[in-house]
Amino acid sequence: MNDTGGSLIEVLLVVAVISVVIGTAAHSFRFTDQLRLDHETAFLAKRLQYVREISRNADDFSALGYRELSLGPCFSLKMGGQGYYYRVGSKKVESWELPRDIYISCNRQEMVFYKDGDATNCTFSLSLGNKKRFVIVDRVGRIRIE
Template identity: 85%
Template sequence: MAAVLSVAVGTAAHALRFTDQLRLAHETEFLAKRLQYVREISRNADDFSALGYREPSLGPCFSLKTGGQGYYYRVGSKKVESWNLPRDIHISCNRQETVFYKDGEATNCTFRLSLGDKQRMVIVDRVGRIRIE
Protein backbone atom coordinates (compact mmCIF):
# COMPACT_ATOMS: atom_id res chain seq x y z
CA MET A 1 0.00 0.00 0.00
CA ALA A 2 2.78 2.43 0.93
CA ALA A 3 4.59 1.68 -2.33
CA VAL A 4 1.49 2.43 -4.39
CA LEU A 5 0.91 5.68 -2.50
CA SER A 6 4.52 6.81 -2.97
CA VAL A 7 4.34 6.11 -6.72
CA ALA A 8 1.09 8.11 -6.96
CA VAL A 9 2.58 11.06 -5.05
CA GLY A 10 5.73 10.98 -7.21
CA THR A 11 3.67 10.93 -10.40
CA ALA A 12 1.48 13.81 -9.22
CA ALA A 13 4.50 15.92 -8.27
CA HIS A 14 6.06 15.36 -11.70
CA ALA A 15 2.78 16.30 -13.42
CA LEU A 16 2.58 19.55 -11.41
CA ARG A 17 6.16 20.50 -12.34
CA PHE A 18 5.40 19.81 -16.01
CA THR A 19 2.19 21.89 -15.78
CA ASP A 20 4.17 24.80 -14.27
CA GLN A 21 6.66 24.61 -17.14
CA LEU A 22 3.80 24.73 -19.68
CA ARG A 23 2.15 27.67 -17.93
CA LEU A 24 5.42 29.60 -17.81
CA ALA A 25 6.15 28.82 -21.48
CA HIS A 26 2.63 30.00 -22.41
CA GLU A 27 3.02 33.34 -20.58
CA THR A 28 6.49 33.82 -22.06
CA GLU A 29 5.17 33.31 -25.59
CA PHE A 30 2.31 35.76 -24.91
CA LEU A 31 4.80 38.36 -23.69
CA ALA A 32 6.96 37.94 -26.81
CA LYS A 33 3.91 38.26 -29.09
CA ARG A 34 2.76 41.40 -27.29
CA LEU A 35 6.22 42.92 -27.59
CA GLN A 36 6.18 42.11 -31.32
CA TYR A 37 2.79 43.78 -31.61
CA VAL A 38 4.02 46.95 -29.91
CA ARG A 39 7.12 46.92 -32.13
CA GLU A 40 4.94 46.69 -35.24
CA ILE A 41 2.61 49.51 -34.24
CA SER A 42 5.58 51.74 -33.40
CA ARG A 43 6.31 51.90 -37.13
CA ASN A 44 3.04 53.82 -37.53
CA ALA A 45 3.94 56.68 -35.17
CA ASP A 46 2.13 59.18 -37.40
CA ASP A 47 -1.17 57.40 -36.68
CA PHE A 48 -0.77 58.12 -32.96
CA SER A 49 -0.63 61.88 -33.41
CA ALA A 50 -3.76 61.67 -35.59
CA LEU A 51 -5.52 59.84 -32.73
CA GLY A 52 -4.57 62.58 -30.27
CA TYR A 53 -1.69 60.91 -28.43
CA ARG A 54 0.99 63.29 -27.21
CA GLU A 55 4.72 62.85 -27.82
CA PRO A 56 4.40 60.30 -30.67
CA SER A 57 8.08 60.71 -31.52
CA LEU A 58 8.98 58.67 -28.43
CA GLY A 59 7.18 55.65 -29.82
CA PRO A 60 5.18 53.18 -27.79
CA CYS A 61 6.71 52.29 -24.41
CA PHE A 62 6.34 48.85 -22.84
CA SER A 63 6.42 48.91 -19.02
CA LEU A 64 5.92 46.63 -16.04
CA LYS A 65 3.17 47.12 -13.50
CA THR A 66 4.16 47.78 -9.90
CA GLY A 67 4.85 44.54 -8.08
CA GLY A 68 5.70 42.55 -11.22
CA GLN A 69 2.20 41.19 -11.73
CA GLY A 70 1.68 42.43 -15.27
CA TYR A 71 2.70 44.84 -17.98
CA TYR A 72 1.25 47.49 -20.26
CA TYR A 73 2.12 49.71 -23.16
CA ARG A 74 1.56 53.38 -23.54
CA VAL A 75 2.04 56.07 -26.13
CA GLY A 76 3.20 59.36 -24.68
CA SER A 77 1.33 59.73 -21.40
CA LYS A 78 -1.68 57.56 -22.34
CA LYS A 79 -1.88 53.91 -21.32
CA VAL A 80 -3.23 52.03 -24.33
CA GLU A 81 -3.44 48.40 -23.27
CA SER A 82 -2.68 46.45 -20.09
CA TRP A 83 -2.26 42.75 -19.18
CA ASN A 84 -2.19 40.91 -15.85
CA LEU A 85 -0.20 37.78 -15.10
CA PRO A 86 -1.50 34.85 -13.03
CA ARG A 87 -0.84 35.45 -9.31
CA ASP A 88 2.00 32.93 -9.06
CA ILE A 89 3.95 34.20 -12.09
CA HIS A 90 6.21 37.21 -11.57
CA ILE A 91 7.90 39.45 -14.16
CA SER A 92 10.98 41.64 -13.84
CA CYS A 93 13.14 43.59 -16.27
CA ASN A 94 16.55 45.23 -16.25
CA ARG A 95 14.98 48.51 -17.45
CA GLN A 96 12.08 50.62 -16.28
CA GLU A 97 10.57 50.60 -19.75
CA THR A 98 11.28 49.50 -23.29
CA VAL A 99 10.76 52.04 -26.06
CA PHE A 100 10.16 51.02 -29.66
CA TYR A 101 11.11 53.59 -32.29
CA LYS A 102 9.65 54.23 -35.73
CA ASP A 103 12.74 52.81 -37.47
CA GLY A 104 12.24 49.46 -35.71
CA GLU A 105 14.96 49.89 -33.11
CA ALA A 106 14.32 49.51 -29.39
CA THR A 107 15.96 50.00 -26.04
CA ASN A 108 17.56 46.65 -25.29
CA CYS A 109 16.18 44.82 -22.27
CA THR A 110 15.67 41.40 -20.72
CA PHE A 111 12.29 40.42 -19.29
CA ARG A 112 12.44 37.56 -16.79
CA LEU A 113 9.29 35.58 -15.99
CA SER A 114 9.48 33.29 -12.98
CA LEU A 115 7.24 30.67 -11.42
CA GLY A 116 8.71 29.11 -8.31
CA ASP A 117 12.23 27.99 -9.22
CA LYS A 118 11.55 28.06 -12.99
CA GLN A 119 12.48 31.01 -15.18
CA ARG A 120 12.14 32.03 -18.82
CA MET A 121 13.45 35.18 -20.47
CA VAL A 122 12.30 37.36 -23.34
CA ILE A 123 15.12 39.47 -24.74
CA VAL A 124 14.72 42.60 -26.88
CA ASP A 125 17.93 43.72 -28.56
CA ARG A 126 18.88 47.18 -29.82
CA VAL A 127 17.69 46.52 -33.38
CA GLY A 128 14.26 45.39 -32.11
CA ARG A 129 14.65 41.61 -32.42
CA ILE A 130 12.73 39.64 -29.82
CA ARG A 131 13.72 36.14 -28.71
CA ILE A 132 12.83 33.69 -25.95
CA GLU A 133 15.41 31.85 -23.85
Protein backbone atom coordinates in the same frame (compact mmCIF):
# COMPACT_ATOMS: atom_id res chain seq x y z
CA MET B 1 -11.75 -18.36 12.69
CA ASN B 2 -12.71 -15.29 10.70
CA ASP B 3 -9.77 -13.35 9.14
CA THR B 4 -10.89 -9.76 8.44
CA GLY B 5 -7.53 -7.98 8.23
CA GLY B 6 -5.10 -7.82 5.32
CA SER B 7 -1.76 -9.50 5.19
CA LEU B 8 1.50 -7.58 5.37
CA ILE B 9 2.08 -8.15 1.64
CA GLU B 10 -1.29 -6.64 0.75
CA VAL B 11 -0.63 -3.57 2.91
CA LEU B 12 2.82 -3.09 1.32
CA LEU B 13 1.31 -3.45 -2.14
CA VAL B 14 -1.30 -0.75 -1.41
CA VAL B 15 1.39 1.59 0.01
CA ALA B 16 3.55 1.02 -3.10
CA VAL B 17 0.68 1.82 -5.46
CA ILE B 18 -0.21 4.98 -3.54
CA SER B 19 3.47 6.06 -3.58
CA VAL B 20 3.68 5.63 -7.35
CA VAL B 21 0.50 7.67 -7.86
CA ILE B 22 1.73 10.49 -5.60
CA GLY B 23 5.16 10.50 -7.25
CA THR B 24 3.62 10.73 -10.71
CA ALA B 25 1.25 13.51 -9.64
CA ALA B 26 4.07 15.53 -8.06
CA HIS B 27 6.14 15.27 -11.24
CA SER B 28 3.22 16.40 -13.39
CA PHE B 29 2.66 19.45 -11.14
CA ARG B 30 6.29 20.51 -11.68
CA PHE B 31 5.87 19.93 -15.41
CA THR B 32 2.67 22.00 -15.39
CA ASP B 33 4.51 24.92 -13.76
CA GLN B 34 7.10 24.87 -16.54
CA LEU B 35 4.34 24.80 -19.18
CA ARG B 36 2.60 27.76 -17.53
CA LEU B 37 5.83 29.74 -17.46
CA ASP B 38 6.56 28.89 -21.10
CA HIS B 39 3.02 29.96 -22.04
CA GLU B 40 3.32 33.36 -20.32
CA THR B 41 6.78 33.88 -21.83
CA ALA B 42 5.43 33.21 -25.33
CA PHE B 43 2.55 35.64 -24.71
CA LEU B 44 4.99 38.33 -23.58
CA ALA B 45 7.07 37.85 -26.73
CA LYS B 46 3.95 38.07 -28.94
CA ARG B 47 2.79 41.23 -27.20
CA LEU B 48 6.23 42.78 -27.63
CA GLN B 49 6.09 41.92 -31.34
CA TYR B 50 2.66 43.55 -31.50
CA VAL B 51 3.94 46.77 -29.90
CA ARG B 52 6.94 46.71 -32.24
CA GLU B 53 4.63 46.47 -35.25
CA ILE B 54 2.37 49.30 -34.14
CA SER B 55 5.39 51.51 -33.43
CA ARG B 56 5.96 51.65 -37.17
CA ASN B 57 2.55 53.31 -37.49
CA ALA B 58 3.15 56.28 -35.17
CA ASP B 59 1.29 58.53 -37.61
CA ASP B 60 -1.90 56.55 -36.89
CA PHE B 61 -1.56 57.38 -33.19
CA SER B 62 -1.20 61.09 -33.80
CA ALA B 63 -4.34 60.95 -35.96
CA LEU B 64 -6.17 59.35 -33.01
CA GLY B 65 -5.19 62.21 -30.73
CA TYR B 66 -2.14 60.75 -28.99
CA ARG B 67 0.42 63.46 -28.42
CA GLU B 68 3.99 63.45 -27.14
CA LEU B 69 5.25 61.08 -29.79
CA SER B 70 8.89 62.03 -29.40
CA LEU B 71 9.36 58.36 -28.51
CA GLY B 72 7.54 55.39 -29.90
CA PRO B 73 5.19 53.21 -27.89
CA CYS B 74 6.69 52.42 -24.47
CA PHE B 75 6.43 49.00 -22.84
CA SER B 76 6.50 49.14 -19.02
CA LEU B 77 6.04 46.87 -16.01
CA LYS B 78 3.35 47.32 -13.37
CA MET B 79 4.36 47.88 -9.77
CA GLY B 80 5.03 44.62 -7.94
CA GLY B 81 5.89 42.66 -11.09
CA GLN B 82 2.34 41.37 -11.59
CA GLY B 83 1.80 42.64 -15.11
CA TYR B 84 2.83 44.98 -17.89
CA TYR B 85 1.36 47.58 -20.22
CA TYR B 86 2.20 49.73 -23.16
CA ARG B 87 1.54 53.39 -23.57
CA VAL B 88 1.81 55.97 -26.29
CA GLY B 89 2.86 59.36 -24.99
CA SER B 90 1.23 59.68 -21.58
CA LYS B 91 -1.81 57.49 -22.37
CA LYS B 92 -1.91 53.85 -21.32
CA VAL B 93 -3.24 51.94 -24.32
CA GLU B 94 -3.37 48.33 -23.22
CA SER B 95 -2.55 46.45 -20.02
CA TRP B 96 -2.06 42.77 -19.11
CA GLU B 97 -2.07 40.95 -15.77
CA LEU B 98 0.05 37.91 -14.95
CA PRO B 99 -1.17 34.95 -12.87
CA ARG B 100 -0.54 35.74 -9.20
CA ASP B 101 2.36 33.30 -8.79
CA ILE B 102 4.30 34.48 -11.87
CA TYR B 103 6.45 37.61 -11.56
CA ILE B 104 8.11 39.76 -14.18
CA SER B 105 11.16 41.99 -13.89
CA CYS B 106 13.30 43.92 -16.34
CA ASN B 107 16.71 45.56 -16.44
CA ARG B 108 15.08 48.86 -17.52
CA GLN B 109 12.26 51.01 -16.23
CA GLU B 110 10.64 51.00 -19.66
CA MET B 111 11.43 49.87 -23.16
CA VAL B 112 10.75 51.93 -26.28
CA PHE B 113 10.17 50.83 -29.86
CA TYR B 114 11.06 53.50 -32.40
CA LYS B 115 9.38 54.14 -35.74
CA ASP B 116 12.29 52.64 -37.71
CA GLY B 117 11.93 49.32 -35.82
CA ASP B 118 14.85 49.87 -33.44
CA ALA B 119 14.35 49.49 -29.70
CA THR B 120 16.05 50.10 -26.39
CA ASN B 121 17.63 46.77 -25.57
CA CYS B 122 15.94 45.09 -22.64
CA THR B 123 15.82 41.72 -20.88
CA PHE B 124 12.52 40.66 -19.32
CA SER B 125 12.65 37.89 -16.73
CA LEU B 126 9.56 35.83 -15.87
CA SER B 127 9.81 33.66 -12.77
CA LEU B 128 7.65 31.01 -11.16
CA GLY B 129 9.17 29.60 -8.00
CA ASN B 130 12.76 28.69 -8.87
CA LYS B 131 12.07 28.52 -12.63
CA LYS B 132 12.95 31.46 -14.89
CA ARG B 133 12.52 32.33 -18.56
CA PHE B 134 13.86 35.37 -20.38
CA VAL B 135 12.55 37.48 -23.26
CA ILE B 136 15.34 39.54 -24.77
CA VAL B 137 14.84 42.54 -27.06
CA ASP B 138 18.00 43.77 -28.76
CA ARG B 139 18.82 47.20 -30.14
CA VAL B 140 17.47 46.44 -33.62
CA GLY B 141 14.13 45.22 -32.24
CA ARG B 142 14.65 41.47 -32.52
CA ILE B 143 12.81 39.49 -29.84
CA ARG B 144 13.98 36.08 -28.62
CA ILE B 145 13.12 33.71 -25.78
CA GLU B 146 15.72 31.96 -23.65
